[in-house]
Amino acid sequence: MSALAYTITDSTTMLGRNLRRLRRYPSLTLMLVGMPIVFLLLFVYVFGGQLGAGLGRGLAGGHAGRAGYLNYLTPGILLMTVAAAVQGTAIVVAMDMTGGIIDRFRTMAIARACVLTGHVLASLIQTLVSIVVVLGVAIALGFRPTADPADWLAAIGVIALFAFALIWLATALGLAAKSVETASNTPMFLTLLPFLSSGFVVAASMPAGLRQFATYQPFTPVIETLRGLLTGTHIGGNAIGAIAWSVGIGVASYLWAIRLYNQRHAR
Amino acid sequence: MIGAGGPAIEAAGLCKSYGDALVLDNVELAVAEGTIFGLLGPNGAGKTTIVRILSTLIPADCGRMRVAGRDVVADPDGVRGSIGVTGQFSAVDDLFTGEENLRLMADLNHLGRTEGRRRVGELLDAFDLADAARKPVSTYSGGMRRRLDLAMTLVGSPRVIFLDEPTTGLDPRGRRTMWEAIRDLVATERVTIFLTTQYLDEADQLADQIAVLDRGRIVAEGTPGQLKRRIPGGHLRLQFTAPDALEAAERALEGASRNEEHLTLQVPGDGSVAALRRVLEELDDAGVEIAQLSIHTPDLDDVFFALTERPAAQQAAVL
Numbered sequence: 001m002s003a004l005a006y007t008i009t010d011s012t013t014m015l016g017r018n019l020r021r022l023r024r025y026p027s028l029t030l031m032l033v034g035m036p037i038v039f040l041l042l043f044v045y046v047f048g049g050q051l052g053a054g055l056g057r058g059l060a061g062g063h064a065g066r067a068g069y070l071n072y073l074t075p076g077i078l079l080m081t082v083a084a085a086v087q088g089t090a091i092v093v094a095m096d097m098t099g100g101i102i103d104r105f106r107t108m109a110i111a112r113a114c115v116l117t118g119h120v121l122a123s124l125i126q127t128l129v130s131i132v133v134v135l136g137v138a139i140a141l142g143f144r145p146t147a148d149p150a151d152w153l154a155a156i157g158v159i160a161l162f163a164f165a166l167i168w169l170a171t172a173l174g175l176a177a178k179s180v181e182t183a184s185n186t187p188m189f190l191t192l193l194p195f196l197s198s199g200f201v202v203a204a205s206m207p208a209g210l211r212q213f214a215t216y217q218p219f220t221p222v223i224e225t226l227r228g229l230l231t232g233t234h235i236g237g238n239a240i241g242a243i244a245w246s247v248g249i250g251v252a253s254y255l256w257a258i259r260l261y262n263q264r265h266a267r
Numbered sequence: 268m269i270g271a272g273g274p275a276i277e278a279a280g281l282c283k284s285y286g287d288a289l290v291l292d293n294v295e296l297a298v299a300e301g302t303i304f305g306l307l308g309p310n311g312a313g314k315t316t317i318v319r320i321l322s323t324l325i326p327a328d329c330g331r332m333r334v335a336g337r338d339v340v341a342d343p344d345g346v347r348g349s350i351g352v353t354g355q356f357s358a359v360d361d362l363f364t365g366e367e368n369l370r371l372m373a374d375l376n377h378l379g380r381t382e383g384r385r386r387v388g389e390l391l392d393a394f395d396l397a398d399a400a401r402k403p404v405s406t407y408s409g410g411m412r413r414r415l416d417l418a419m420t421l422v423g424s425p426r427v428i429f430l431d432e433p434t435t436g437l438d439p440r441g442r443r444t445m446w447e448a449i450r451d452l453v454a455t456e457r458v459t460i461f462l463t464t465q466y467l468d469e470a471d472q473l474a475d476q477i478a479v480l481d482r483g484r485i486v487a488e489g490t491p492g493q494l495k496r497r498i499p500g501g502h503l504r505l506q507f508t509a510p511d512a513l514e515a516a517e518r519a520l521e522g523a524s525r526n527e528e529h530l531t532l533q534v535p536g537d538g539s540v541a542a543l544r545r546v547l548e549e550l551d552d553a554g555v556e557i558a559q560l561s562i563h564t565p566d567l568d569d570v571f572f573a574l575t576e577r578p579a580a581q582q583a584a585v586l
Contacts, residue, residue, distance in 0.1 A: 006377070013374040017360070024362040024403075100356035104419070107322045109348035110375050 007111035014118020021092065022126055032088045033130045035191070036081040037137055043077075043200065044070050044141060051201065059202065059233060067142055074138045075226040076199020079219055081134045082163045083190040085127040086170035093119050093174030094183030116261055120167050127163045128156075145230040155229040158242055162222050165250035166190060172257035199223045218245035273336070275300040275427050275459035276321060281330035283316055290316050292483040294330070298476070303453055303460040305474030307467065309575060312480045314463035315355060318431045321461070322352045335427045351425030353416050355432045359404050365415050366391065366400040372422035390418040394448065410441030417448060428452070430462045434469060446472055467571055481575040494570045503534040503546060506559035519553040520546060 022029060043051070044066060052060065052069030060068030096102055096119070105115055135143075147155060170187045177183035194200070196210065197219040203211055214220060221241030228235035274297045281294040290313045298304040308314050320327045321334055323343040332339040335349035359368050369390060373383030391397045394414040399407065404415065413433065420428060430449070434442040450473065452458055464470050470477050471491045479487040479494070487494055507513045507530045516532050517525050523534045536542040543562070550557060 009377065010375060013371070016374075017371055020367070021360070021362050100354055100358035101360055103324060103354050103356075104352065104358035105375075106324055107347055107350060107352040108375055108423070109344050 003111070007114060007117075010111040010114035011117040011121070014114045015121045018092065018118050018122030019125065022088075022122060028088050028091065029126060029130070032084045033081070033133055035084045036077050036130075036134050039080060040073070040077045040134070040138060040141070043073055048073070054205075055202070060231075063144075070138065070141055070143050071231050072227070073200065074135075074143045075223050075230060076194050076197065076219075077138065078131055078134060078159065078226065079162070079197075079199060079223050080191060080194040081130050082127055082159065082166055083187075083194060085130045086123065086163070086166045086190065087184065087187045088126065089119065089123040089167050089170040090174035090177065090183040090187045091180060092123075093171050094177045094180045097175060098178075098180060113258075116171060116257060119171060120164075123167045123170070124160070124164060127167065128160065131159060131163075146232045147230050151229045155226055158222060158225050158229065158239075158246075161243065161246040161250075165246045165248075165253065168250055168253035168257055172253050172260055175257055175260035193217060193219045194223070197223055218249065221245060273300070274298055274333075275302075276304070276332075276334050276461055278317075278321065278332045279330060281317070281320065281327055281332065283313075283320065283325075283328050290483050291320075291327070294480075294483070294485055296478065296485070298459060298461060300459050301453065301457040302475040303449070303462060303473050305470035305477045306461070306463040306480055307465070307470045307477055307571065308463075308480035309465060313483045314465075314480055315431055317480070318352070318354075318429050318461070318463060322350055322429050323347055349426045350429065351420035351423065351427075352429045353413075353420045353431065353433060355435065357412050357416055359412060359415055359419065361405045362403065364401050364403055365396050365407070365411075368404060368415060368419055369422060372419045376423035378422070386422055390421060394418045395444075408441075410437055410444060413437060413441065413445060414448065417445070421452075424456075425458065427459045427461065430460060432463055432465065434464070434466070442469070449473055479571065479574050486574045487570070495565050497570065501536060501564050503536055503543065504561045504563055505532040505534065505546075505550075505557050506530060506561075507532070508556070508558045512555050515553055516550055516555045516557075519549050519555065 048066040048069040052065040052067070052072075055068055055072055060072050062068075063071055093116075096115070102115070139145075170190075173186045174183045177186060197203070197214050197217055199219060203214040203220065206214055221238040222245065224233070224238035225235055225242040227233050228238070276296060276298040278294060278296040281291055281296070282289070283291040294313075294317065296304075296317075306314050306317065316325075319325045321332060321339060323339060323346050326340070334346045337345035337349065339346050360371070363371070366387060369387040370383065373387055376383075378386055388397075391400050394417065396411065396415060396418065399411060404412065407415065417430075417433070433449070434445050437445060446469070449460060449462070453460060460473075462470075462473060474491065477487075477489065477491055477494060478485050487497065489497070505516060507516065510527070510530065513525055513527070513530050513532060517523055520532070520534055523532050525532045534546055536546070547557075
């Protein structure tokens, strides 16, 4: 077999290992999927009536009140699902790195990248499954996307690309953490960022300073692009912003993660 | 000590420091193929650092190293293809069953489906894990985990195996089982084993060659027998029933030292039959009756304490 074939075989083996580990540790996934669902229910049923009243119909997929707010909120909740899921990535990466098994892998003649590739691919699958679950709950509550098949494909692409970037970021955070506890805390800021974006309320309604932050931080263009694809709102330059942020975060985090991985045990 | 095929492990001028702390100081090692090499030393002597360097986990600051005929620095992947490492910390996946752990190793060693299955079954049997094969490792005892750990190391049939303190924390039965497994490996598969331990009896039991490491330096090297002969301390211990017998015996034997309280006499000697006969004859001539006699040969404890330049009392206090 060639070196590339070995890399693919070993990465597939590691992917299988990590998916199996996730199945053996279901409480982690349940906790991470539960969080955005709780926020979805909270915001739709507690705040939704009043928040929906303040939205124009144009932003709410043509609906008013609570139903309109559900349409407005769902893209942001989907992104929050991504942010929550990658917290799990940091935890499982740190579990591996602080355990003894990583030394075993490093003394075996296996493709060097396969340990991290296995984690990233497993996390991507886990994140996409979480997205499907949360989306299912939103639809059950009355979320009515207007997307055609091409829009759906594009939406999946946008989510997957952003998820891929955040997974590499979480992988790096998991590698940087000295303990599993630290690794479960450091990515938490990611789950806060959707609140400080256009995910829950229109950025224009925020005070100066916060408004600029909300407008220019990475989650906003991704949420706006997703909202446009799913409910037909105006996307404009947000698509470029979403792709640029995803690629930027992804590449920087990838390089950081690889550097940490190669350094980590060389001390 | 170098076999026909050349040494399986050799290191020359090996050094390593962390900041100002010199951890390894010009270490020289050579381990013949098909033998068990014991690296003996107290905690913090640098044993694990040597294993981590030779198994490609961390770089050395200087020195030349070859493992299984490959250069550790120039060809780490070649080394990795020939070695197996069982570290101090359990390298098993707790969320998996024993069988799944072994299958993972079979897959990463590219054994293929049929061969992988065969090898996994074989190792489960050999390490007495067949009954627990489908239970999660989190339910295993300490001894079972160590056996699984070693079995995982063996899946790829490595030629050189590093065992870093393989029995630390095991109960006496677990240690015996582990020792047998290690001896079997060398006997049946002619692998080379590099073993670190802080247990003197373990090195004595298993190793063909021992090197004593203290504060990053090799302070002695040889077979267990050679090391024991290097230090004084062999003697006969004679026990008497009455003080006058003790006194008479002391007069008859030159160089003996007595213990009044215990009515014993310690006679220096190498424990040979000739020396023993000479002592008995002299006591017979003097008409002294001996109640009890024991022969004391230096054990590795004596060697260890003599070589690591710390008195036994201080060692005991540290423990």
